[in-house]
Amino acid sequence: AQTVTQSQPEMSVQEAETVTLSCTYDTSESNYYLFWYKQPPSRQMILVIRQEAYKQQNATENRFSVNFQKAAKSFSLKISDSQLGDTAMYFCALGPGNTGKLIFGQGTTLQVKP
Amino acid sequence: DTEVTQTPKHLVMGMTNKKSLKCEQHMGHRAMYWYKQKAKKPPELMFVYSYEKLSINESVPSRFSPECPNSSLLNLHLHALQPEDSALYLCASSQGLATDQQFFGPGTRLTVL
Numbered sequence: 001a002q003t004v005t006q007s008q009p010e011m012s013v014q015e016a017e018t019v020t021l022s023c024t025y026d027t028s029e030s031n032y033y034l035f036w037y038k039q040p041p042s043r044q045m046i047l048v049i050r051q052e053a054y055k056q057q058n059a060t061e062n063r064f065s066v067n068f069q070k071a072a073k074s075f076s077l078k079i080s081d082s083q084l085g086d087t088a089m090y091f092c093a094l095g096p097g098n099t100g101k102l103i104f105g106q107g108t109t110l111q112v113k114p
Numbered sequence: 115d116t117e118v119t120q121t122p123k124h125l126v127m128g129m130t131n132k133k134s135l136k137c138e139q140h141m142g143h144r145a146m147y148w149y150k151q152k153a154k155k156p157p158e159l160m161f162v163y164s165y166e167k168l169s170i171n172e173s174v175p176s177r178f179s180p181e182c183p184n185s186s187l188l189n190l191h192l193h194a195l196q197p198e199d200s201a202l203y204l205c206a207s208s209q210g211l212a213t214d215q216q217f218f219g220p221g222t223r224l225t226v227l
């Protein structure tokens with residue numbers, strides 16, 4: 001069975017500082033994707049960043065970067081220069097395999113404080 | 115157009131009502147999904163359609179009935195719902211089942227009285 005674990009239910013960070021959200025996963029698949037999705041309060045879920053498992057280089061998207069440790073099955077998200085608009089629930093997800101199924105973690109609520 | 119749209123945004127219904135949720139995408143995606151999301155919880159997959167055919171039903175009660183009339187549209191028909199079915203219903207689409215990114219719609223906030 002595939003699982004995704006986010007061990008930090010809530011986190012907070014001061015504006016302009018850096019924060020890291022943790023995610024560990026388990027899968028027996030050799031080829032898969034990992035994702036971080038952001039869901040602001042009462043707003044749409046959007047993709048923040050994605051990583052293809054066969055790529056060793058860590059993905060980056062502007063202020064967002066990941067630390068992908070395949071052997072350790074770890075996929076953390078680093079947000080640099082945090083902004084108030086980063087306040088949201090962040091979901092780590094594994095998939096999709098051949099079925100399209102995404103396996104989501106329980107989420108981390110991030111509060112960015114002014 | 116990289117958008118998934120959902121209507122209505124909000125829906126309040128009684129347990130004896132019949133209603134439908136609608137989802138539309140014009141990105142040429144061939145896979146579409148329905149998810150149910152409770153507050154502060156991750157989305158739970160309900161149904162997956164691939165090339166307009168139902169490929170996954172995650173043991174969803176029959177009071178939820180999905181329909182995919184064409185490659186751009188996905189409906190969720192609701193009948194005899196229970197109060198515990200109150201949730202945010204999300205639609206998503208992707209190019210194919212095994213392709214990476216799913217694009218999510220804004221959701222329909224459903225309240226069952």
